Amino acid sequence: MKFVQLVCTVALGVAAASPALASEEIIKKARCVACHTVAEKRVGPAYKDVAAKYKGQGDAVAVLSAKVRHGGTGTWGQIPMPPNGTDKISDADLKAAIEWILKL
Template sequence: MNVVQLVCAVALGLAAVSPAVASEEIIKKARCVACHAVDQKRVGPAYKDVAAKYKGQGDAVAVLSAKIRSGGTGNWGQIPMPPHPADKISDADLKAAVEWILKL
């Protein structure tokens, strides 16, 4: 493998990792980790539990995005989730974060 091929292979590998890392960083920046974790329940459900609940639902990204935007209670217990308006997390970041969660 020559240097050009090696550089291209590394770049493609990094590109494949970047969306997941970026989405996880979005979640941290939006402070979702204050109440949620990937594989354990905290104040709110684990992301893996959310992914399992919505697996196979074609409208899952839209449904979860709307729930996150408006907040609420009753889906995972009686502890309310506060609303997360666009000034806290942009529409694009919210979509990327939800898509990342659903892939867990």
């Protein structure tokens, strides 16, 4: 019985950790890391800075999704963010990645 409890506890821990790990993998696969890091500005803003800027904004996922899809300039400086289509990151993966970033 204790073994079953241990297995269930470990499985729940892995399941709880999976969204963050999955989102980090999504970000790496989509090559967002070429311009962004979690804690420091690179070419684009750090994910923590993005999270702070959009904290409490109810439409943050939609706003950031549009910025990723269409690209833009001016929000974080003059270096443009190129548009990123569904061939680079699916809508579901984009949503998961943005939700992960906003929780930082």
